[in-house]
Amino acid sequence: xxxxxxxxxxxxxxxxxxxxxxxxxxxxxxxxxxxxxxxxxxxxxxxxxxxxxxxxxxxxxxxxxxxxxxxxxxxxxxxxxxxxxxxxxxxxxxxxxxxxxxxxxxxxxxxxxxxxxxxxxxxxxxxxxxxxxxxxxxxxxxxxxxxxxxxxxxxxxxxxxxxxxxxxxxxxxxxxxxxxxxxxxxxxxxxxxxxxxxxxxxxxxxxxxxxxxxxxxxxxxxxxxxxxxxxxxxxxxxxxxxxxxxxxxxxxxxxxxxxxxxxxxxxxxxxxxxxxxxxxxxxxxxxxxxxxxxxxxxxxxxxxxxxxxxxxxxxxxxxxxxxxxxxxxxxxxxxxxxxxxxxxxxxxxxxxxxxxxxxxxx
Ligand SMILES: *Cc1c(COP(=O)(O)O)cnc(C)c1O
Numbered sequence: 001x002x003x004x005x006x007x008x009x010x011x012x013x014x015x016x017x018x019x020x021x022x023x024x025x026x027x028x029x030x031x032x033x034x035x036x037x038x039x040x041x042x043x044x045x046x047x048x049x050x051x052x053x054x055x056x057x058x059x060x061x062x063x064x065x066x067x068x069x070x071x072x073x074x075x076x077x078x079x080x081x082x083x084x085x086x087x088x089x090x091x092x093x094x095x096x097x098x099x100x101x102x103x104x105x106x107x108x109x110x111x112x113x114x115x116x117x118x119x120x121x122x123x124x125x126x127x128x129x130x131x132x133x134x135x136x137x138x139x140x141x142x143x144x145x146x147x148x149x150x151x152x153x154x155x156x157x158x159x160x161x162x163x164x165x166x167x168x169x170x171x172x173x174x175x176x177x178x179x180x181x182x183x184x185x186x187x188x189x190x191x192x193x194x195x196x197x198x199x200x201x202x203x204x205x206x207x208x209x210x211x212x213x214x215x216x217x218x219x220x221x222x223x224x225x226x227x228x229x230x231x232x233x234x235x236x237x238x239x240x241x242x243x244x245x246x247x248x249x250x251x252x253x254x255x256x257x258x259x260x261x262x263x264x265x266x267x268x269x270x271x272x273x274x275x276x277x278x279x280x281x282x283x284x285x286x287x288x289x290x291x292x293x294x295x296x297x298x299x300x301x302x303x304x305x306x307x308x309x310x311x312x313x314x315x316x317x318x319x320x321x322x323x324x325x326x327x328x329x330x331x332x333x334x335x336x337x338x339x340x341x342x343x344x345x346x347x348x349x350x351x352x353x354x355x356x357x358x359x360x361x362x
Contacts, residue, residue, distance in 0.1 A: 001332065002353045003248040003289045005346045007225060009046045011240035015224040016050035018238060022206055023218060031056040031074050033221035036344045039065045056219055063090045076219065078129060084108045093117040095158060097129050099142050102152060109151030117155040118146060119196055122180065124173040128164040133176055147188055156194025157181050162201035168231050169202050171212055178214030201231035222340045244343050246299065247332040248289040248316065258282045269312060283321040287333060290314040294346040298339030
């Protein structure tokens with residue numbers, strides 16, 4: 001059997017609804033994001049049922065798949081120059097940081113007779129996308145240029161945090177964004193309704209009531225399927241966890257030493273320096289899944305007495321010596337998939353059956 005990934009959408013919907021409810025209290029709108037699940041439609045529907053205000057994805061091909069769903073669509077990654085026509089067609093909003101791209105979007109929108117909404121990204125220190133916040137002249141000039149363009153409308157400004165530099169949102173950095181929005185409103189006489197804060201790393205702030213007034217929008221993805229606040233990795237009260245499970249088939253069970261025998265290479269096949277602990281003779285099982293299938297680092301056996309020893313491109317080695325179960329070759333073994341990286345790679349993998357995303361209790 002192919003490895004099977006299962007995501008419990010009832011739990012995803014529950015978690016998303018918790019965020020939406022809280023955000024409403026602060027007048028904050030929420031974009032439900034589908035990029036981690038490759039634009040999966042059932043997931044998008046679960047987001048809609050939970051009450052999100054926008055559907056967002058970083059890839060236009062995913063938004064295209066969701067075209068028929070009646071909700072404003074937002075492209076999270078700056079459009080590629082080569083795809084502006086599609087962006088204007090399938091997204092109502094896009095996050096942008098290059099005037100050249102915004103000009104191209106405007107041109108395309110004029111040709112199509114539509115108006116495309118722009119959120120201008122400001123980098124507050126995480127060092128991924130956006131104009132550097134201290135370069136005020138550049139920010140004001142960019143806004144000036146956007147205002148003069150046909151086909152596009154500046155709807156707001158935004159920032160992204162905790163993605164590259166690991167920088168957390170704080171009252172200080174969010175206040176910089178809020179104040180900047182205020183100055184731009186005054187200078188250019190614009191409403192700028194959207195001041196888009198960050199992603200799942202903002203949840204702790206909003207739970208503690210510390211989200212600065214003036215942040216009006218959040219973009220949330222991974223926390224709803226990890227069941228955690230991101231940044232401190234805290235479990236949120238009233239939230240569902242253990243949402244994504246994976247099953248893989250046992251192809252070998254043997255008793256073997258736990259310490260390799262023979263002359264050891266400096267590195268393994270993956271360029272890693274491995275260390276082994278001699279635990280004597282152990283019962284080991286091999287599963288038919290490996291690093292080419294997905295990032296295997298986030299796999300936690302559901303059986304608490306089983307440990308993951310490591311893996312290669314197509315093999316995962318586990319230790320079942322302490323288990324009370326009598327595992328057999330041909331049987332599927334279950335894991336909780338607990339990291340963002342493991343979930344997104346498993347979702348995108350053609351080797352894995354994504355049996356996800358059905359409204360069945362798993
Ligand atoms: C991926 C992404 C998000 C969502 O991040 P999570 O931490 O998964 O909630 C939000 N905004 C942008 C621009 C993104 O690329």
